[in-house]
Amino acid sequence: MHEWERIPREAARSLARLLPRVEQAFAAAGGNATDWAAFEQRLRREWPRLFELLLGLYGTQYDFFYHLEQLLIAMAQSWHERPHWLKQRDAVREADSEWFQSERMMGGVLYVDRFCGTLNRLREFIPYFNELGLTYLHLMPLFAAPEGNNDGGYAVSSYREVNPHIGTTAELAALAQELDRAGMSLVLDFVFNHTSDEHEWARRAQAGDPDYQEFYFLFPDRTMPDAYERTLREIFPTVRRGSFTWRPDMQRWVWTTFNSFQWDLNYANPAVFRAMAAEMLFLANLGVAVLRLDAVPFIWKRLGTNCENQPEAHQIIQAFNAIARVAAPALLFKSEAIVHPDDVLSYISPHECQLSYNPLLMALLWEALATREVKLLAHSLSHRFRLPAGCAWINYLRSHDDIGWTFDDNDARAVGIDPWGHRQFLNAFYTGRFAGSFARGLPFQENPDTGDARVSGTLASLAGLEQALGSGDPQMIDTAIRRIVLLHSVILSIGGIPLLYLGDEVGTVNDYSYVTDPAKAVDSRWVHRPARNQAGMDQRHDPATVPGRIFGELVRLIRLRTSLPALRDGAMEVVRSDNRHVLAYVRQAGSQRVLALANFSEYPQPIAGNLLRMYGPGVELFDVVAERAISANEALVLQPYQFVWLTPMR
Structure with missing residues (x-):
């Protein structure tokens, strides 16, 4: 018998043996027939792939079937305990499996303690999140962790106890339900490495x-x-x-x-896998809609390799995915893999991580801003942006973490760039060591042996606003704001879910006070994890202020995005602009088509009318950003850091 014939038969026999005992445990816990029927239906659907994955990982272990039975009992118990409102959400999202592909999706991320102190206090800011248009709120690690240095909460001491300085697990569950009522999905980290x-x-x-x-x-x-x-x-x-x-x-x-x-953690031990699956389902039952899977490349070790991106890492995540499809069907996974672009893509599929950070777009947007040229950005996106159906990018400009230059070396060489030298330039530019740089970043983890480094800094400081405010020059301030809005325009329109780090919407600059805290002083990433910028938020409705100008433009663009069905899902085509400073791409859904153009330089840049006719298409176009008609019978001149979203005139 061939292997491909043997495994399905073994899977069927195993389920036939295990299912009665699982059903008995479910009934003994007080489960009802309706819930059992729903659980069994999904289990039978997912069982063949779950069994094959776990057999491949742990089939040689003497106690494999013991762990398998205990896992199924834990899954059934978790489904029994799943709150009614979450089961209702499961049904709605199973019926609309592409809910996260909507043009209305907009993400925000924050540290609760840095933003407002406690979970209960965070509830007071739900109207603010709604004003921004958020539909997805990622709360950075908030579970129990060691006092002092705990890697920003990524050293988890308990997956079931909230840090007492922030609140309680019951308060987190209540917040999840309140966010859901306000139209926002809760996102938390699953630190499972x-x-x-x-x-x-x-x-x-x-x-x-x-x-x-x-x-x-x-x-x-x-x-x-x-x-x-x-x-x-x-x-x-x-x-x-x-x-x-x-x-x-x-x-x-x-x-x-x-x-x-x-x-x-040692995932070669099936007890570890089973224990972490239970922690995952506990988080899902608190009301979490998306789990950010932290440090996915590192979870499997193999001697003689770099112990990153091993095949078993994918099998483990896929097995977690199958478990979630049975016991928490609406739960999605978001991959955090800041590695080579090919490896980033390898974690993304409906059966693994449906969502993924897009570190390549993030890094190359900053690269284009520094060089004023889009050749590496356009070339890389042209063959690295497409995702499998049913998946989406999380597009961001910066996060709690550093910025690393994770572009492909061969992509760089293809457009005439020396990859090693270019990374050195980018590090120098964004840490202010390059003459003429507008950026005010700090180096992170410089390796004296390899010359490798990454960059820390808030979006505003890296885009030149800190320097401009220090100079007091109105023109420099205006240019910095234009850069900030330009970058956001791309993540809002290029395909996927845009993600704001809260504070960026009001131009928050670096906070250098972290050096006075011994627990943070050695980690330059704290420079871009400041406390809530209340002064900026108070000025957000005043267009005469810098926070007001940035906030007003971002909210306008976010609302405009929701009115453009062409910006739904992630289908995007990079097209030629015939101008090395201008990124051009087309978005289309149904009958609507949008041509986006973005000028990454501080000088006016022309785009030929024939290109507008080719990609528009048509002679008469309409820029929905500036709300003005554009004729493709003549060249379009983009002003410094200007962007347009062009649709055919109706």
Whole structure:
């Protein structure tokens, strides 16, 4: 019998054996027949792929079927406990599986403690989020974490307890429901590559429990760490050289890819997979609509490789996806993979991560702003933007994290750019070390051995507003605002879900006070994680102020986006502009077509009328941004940092 014939038969036999025991456990927990019928129907649909994935990962383990049975019982229990309002949302979103592709989708992201202090206080800002047009709110890590340095909350000590300084788990669940009533989906992080060394599992490992020591990678000497490190890259070289930390209390080396207090989990152990699946379903039942899967490339280790983007990492996420389709059907996954563009794309599919950050677009928008040329941006997007059906990009200009230059070296060479030298230029430009730079960023994790570095800074500071405000020059301020709005125009129109880091909508600049806090001083990313800019928010309706100008333009564009069905989903075609400073792309849905043009230079740039006729199409066009007619019988001159969204005149 061929392998492709054997696995489906084994899957069917296994389900036939396991299902009665799962149903019995469901009934014993008080589950009703209607809920069981819905659960069983979805389980039968997803079971063949879930079984095959788990068999590939753990089929050689002696206790494989024990873990399989316990996993199914936990899934059934989670479905039984799922609140009624979430089951209603499941039904609605299963019926409209492309709800997240709408032109009305608009994301926002913030740290609760930095923005307003507590979850209860955050509820007071729901009208503000509605004013911005948000339909998706990502709250940065807010669960229990070590005091002091905790990598911005990414060292999780409990997946079920909110940081007591922020609130309670009950308050988080109530907020999720209130956001849903206000038309917003809650997004949280699922930090599943590692836990903090204060997590219960880590504490048990430290106490000598052999079962929990197998949750992590522990080594008695340097033999295996040295063998692994021959092919690993350093992620935080200024924090700690290498990927392992010595623990005197255990007399063991621990695998710590990021910080010494973040212990990598051992997914070769099926108990780890099952435990994390339970944590995922707990978060889903709080009302989370989207889970941001943190650090996805790192979750599987293989000696002799860089331990990134291994095939098993994909199998694990796909298995989590199948579990969610059964026990929390409306839950979506968002991939965070800041790696080579080919590897970013590999995590995106309806059966893995339906959403993904678009680090290539983010990095190359900044690259185009620095060079005033769009050749690398246009070339890369022309063959790296398309996604499988049923998936979408999350398009952002900056996040809580640093900016790394993750473009493909061969793409750079194809347009005449030396990749290594170009990255050095971009780092110099955005840290203000390049003569004539308008940016005010800081270096992050400069590696003295390789010359590699990334960049920290708020959007406004990187786009020149901090420098301009310091000069007091009205023309420089106007130019900086034009850059800020231009960048947002692209993420609002190019296809996918636009994402704002809250504070950028009112031009928040760098906060250098982080250096006075010992827990943050060594991490320059805190320069772009400032407290809420209340002064800017108070001025948002005053067009005579800088915050008012930025806020007013962004809200206008966000509302305009919702009126353009052509901006739905992610179908986008880069087209020629015949001007190295102007990015051109076409969006189309149904009968509506939009030609977007964006000038990345501080000088006027012409676009030939024949190109407008070719891509418009037609002679008479209408710029929906400026609300004016455009004739394709003559050249269109884009003013400095101007953008247009052109539709055929009706």
